[in-house]
Amino acid sequence: MKQFFIVFLSVFLISFSGQAQENVKHTVAKGETITQIAQKYNVTPLDIYTLNPDARNGVKEETVLLIPSKNKAVKVPNKETKPSQVSVSKEAKTHVVQPKETPYGLSKQYGITLADLEKANPEIKEAGLKIGQTLKIPGSKTVREEAPKELTKKEERKVEKEEKKAEREAKKEAKKEEKVESKTSEVVYEVVPKDTKYSISKRYGISIEELEKTNPSIKTDSLKIGQKLVIKADVSKAEVVQRQETAKESPKQETPNGEYTSYQVKPKETLYSLSRQFGLSQNGLVALNPELEAGVREGMTLKVPKTVSITAANDKNFTDLTKSISKKDRKELVLLLPFNVSKVTNDTTATIQSRLKKDNFLNMTLDFYSGALVAIDSAKTLGLNIDVKIFDSQENKTSSAISSSFVDANLLKADVVVGPFYQTHAEKTAQLLSKNNIPVISPLSKDNSMVYSNLYQTMPTTDNLKGAMFDYLNQKSANLIAIVDPKKGSIKKYISSNHPNVKMADYTVESMKGLLVKDRMNYVIMETENTFMIKNIITALVAAKTTYQVQLVILEPNDKLESDEIAISSLAKLNLLYASVTRENETPEAAIFSKVYKKKNNIFPNQYATRGFDVTFDAMLRLSQEKSFEETIFDNATEQVENKFNYTKNPAGGYSNRGVYILYYDEDLSVKEAR
Structure with a gap:
């Protein structure tokens, strides 16, 4: 399977569609006409009018048009065919009022009459629009229209002139509407709690300078509750009163203490x-x-x-996001994977096979990629409305293809970016995309040196693992004992600084035994790589089990425990407890993933292939919710085949995954999850 990947590495841009894309969306630029747009997409104006009937009345800047693809031109009835009937309907929606918007402009924007807009929102007829106000936009009734006839060039020029004329008239009407709606008023405003010069000026659409000009005393003195201010603004007196009453009646806000x-x-x-x-x-x-x-x-x-x-990681509920999928908006996910195609383009088959035997990084990349492809297929089966693009990040420890020009050309339209693999390159990508706040997911690295608000670390750090273990232990009301090798001073300092409830034993078995208590569980944290000491501690604790409740705990991976000198049966007797990024999943869903993967690749998935699936599928599901991607991060912890994704905001910026499993050796020599 890997040879198959290598052969096709040169084709590293892949487009995936959960649904067929027959039409293209075009946002009208300033001064653009239907004829110019039609020429740009190699279609006829009639094609555009057929999909956008309202465009016959002219188009404005920022109007979004549907453009038929070149291979799917809109069919036009010939002269002998009777004009067909088409149905046009629009669903009701809501709109949040922005600065400078008018009822007339909104009615034109949504293709409805001003009367329909005012009928759905009676308050705007009396008080006008307010910034931030949510309006109901009624749907237009279903109508039946005759399909348009094909236009001659002469008719097209005539339509173009009519478009420009309609646009000029629309602008004039909008200006008239704004003049009718706006009346300059001078009223007295009474300061209420929490008011500031900034909030008052923004509330009434004036500058702080204008507010100070009519109220010179507030230039040097702070506002006082009950103080009377003169407001000169383009609002009615009734609206000022209404706003002031709303401010007075607003519920008491909580204000946190601290710096x-x-x-x-x-x-x-x-x-x-x-x-x-x-x-x-x-x-x-x-x-x-x-x-x-x-x-x-x-x-x-x-x-x-x-x-x-920070919301504690275990405060979130683990959610199955497949049950709340939204297909309303189309999203784009980009994978940046280090294929390093330029290095293998001219290689022979024999050279490629030799490279695969030696290049562990390339093998890891291909495994991750193969798992990601299964995730893309799964997303397609669910009908997720996502485009997936895959680019070669061409990375090694010191360099990559990531640059400003690369980002501008390929990533600015992305909703989420997964990769690159090396942390330094992931951080650089996050930095270049930080202005657009596009989430960048670091899929494999545990290290982080630079902090960016849009960087998501999917691999729990060693501190996350230790923190998760102590979260578990502290819930048990147990006796906590630590016996730490003097060579592991950093762990000893970590425990004493963060968990003073832990009893520190001298580096002797006798000291450890002296701290055991009866009638409570004794968790003994062992941190040493001295094989002789490990064997002595295990022997002493197995013997102590006749009198005490004892369980052995480690905070960091210890290769010595996997050596032949340490019997796994002894670790099982002590129910060795440890924190892990992954777990063995024997659920039916995990079995389906393994079966599908093996069918595609003739081999069962390894940890990198499974992680490729988990990271990619989790990102796609988060993109396919009614909430924004960031809101799913705050609200939802998730669990895929082998990995948990439970993100929390770092105080310095960015997000860390605290999705950690607490596992233990059972006496039947199996590994189980501790609850």
Whole structure:
């Protein structure tokens, strides 16, 4: 199977569609006409009109049009065929009002009448639009229209002139509408709790300078509750009163105690994701930052707690995201895998076989890739609305293909990027995509030196493993004892600094035995690689089991325990307890994955193939929810074939996976998960 991969490595861009893509979406640029757009896509204006009937009345900048693909041109009835009937309908939706929007402009944007918009939202007829207001956009009734006839070049030119004329008229009408709706008023506003100059100026669409100009005293003095301010703004007096009453009646906001720092809002962040990120309710975050009342905007500087309150990993429920799939929006996932095609392009078959025997990194890449392909097939079976693109990251320890130009050409439209493999290159990718807040998932590395808010570490670190073990032990109300080799000073310091409830034994078996207690479970943490000492500790604890409840614990992997000198039966008697990134999965779902993988590759999946499946499939499922990707990170822990994904926000930035298994040796010599 790997030889098959090598032969086709040169084709490293793969497109995957959960559904057939017959049409292309085009966003109209300023000054563009239907004729110009048709020429750009090598279709006729009639093709565009057939899919976009409203376009006959003219198109505006930012209008989204459906363009038929070249291979799927819209069929046009010939002269002898009677015009067919087509149905046009639009579903109801909602719209959040943005600055400078008008009812007239919105009615045009959604292809409805102003009367229909006002009927669905009676409040805008009396009070006008408010920034951040959620409007109901009614769906248009189903109508039946005759399919358009083919246009001659003369008719096309005429339509083009009509488009430009309609666009000019629309702009004039929009300006008239804005003038009719806006009336400059001078009213008195009473300051309420939590008001700031910024929040008041934003609430009424004026600058702080304008507010200070009409109220000179607030230039030097702070605002006082009950203070009267003169407001000059393009709003009605009734609306000012209404806004002030709303401010007075707003519920009391909680304000966290402690020190604060500033945080700049990234693209795609929402009030919900920010509140979860900083451990506050949405009301609490608004209380600290009243300007959020007007909505979250990229680049805003917020006041946030200096110490981030992180939701404990085990507070989340593990969720099966296949039961809440949304196919509404099409997403794009990019895999950056280090095929290093340039190195093997000119190799012979014999050279490729030789390389496969020696190049462990290439073997790991191909295993991960083979698992990712099974994930893509599984996503296709579920009908996920995702495009997957795969690029060669051409990476080694010191270099990669990742650069600004590579990112601009291939990654800026991605919703999530998986890879590269080396942490330094994953960090560089995250840095280049941080302005767009595109999540970058590091699939294999445990190390991290640089912190970026959009970087997701999927491999739990050694500290995560130790933390998960102590979380488990501390729930048991047990007696905790540690016997640590003097050579392992860092572990001894970690335990004494973070877990003072642990009794530290001298590096002797007698000292350890003296700390055992009756009538409680005794967890004995053993950290040494001295084989003689390991055997003595195990012998002493097996003997102690006749009197005490004892279980052996390790915090870090220990190769000496897997040597022939240490009997696995003794470890089983002591139910050796340890933390692990993966587990053996014997569920029916895991069996199906192994069966499908073996059928495709003639071999059972190894750990890298399984991880390729787990990381890719988990990312695709998170992209296919009603929530944003970031919201699934805050809300949902997941479990795939062998790996858990339970992300938490790091105080310094970025996300770590705390999805760790606590496993133990059972007396039947099997490995089981501790509950």
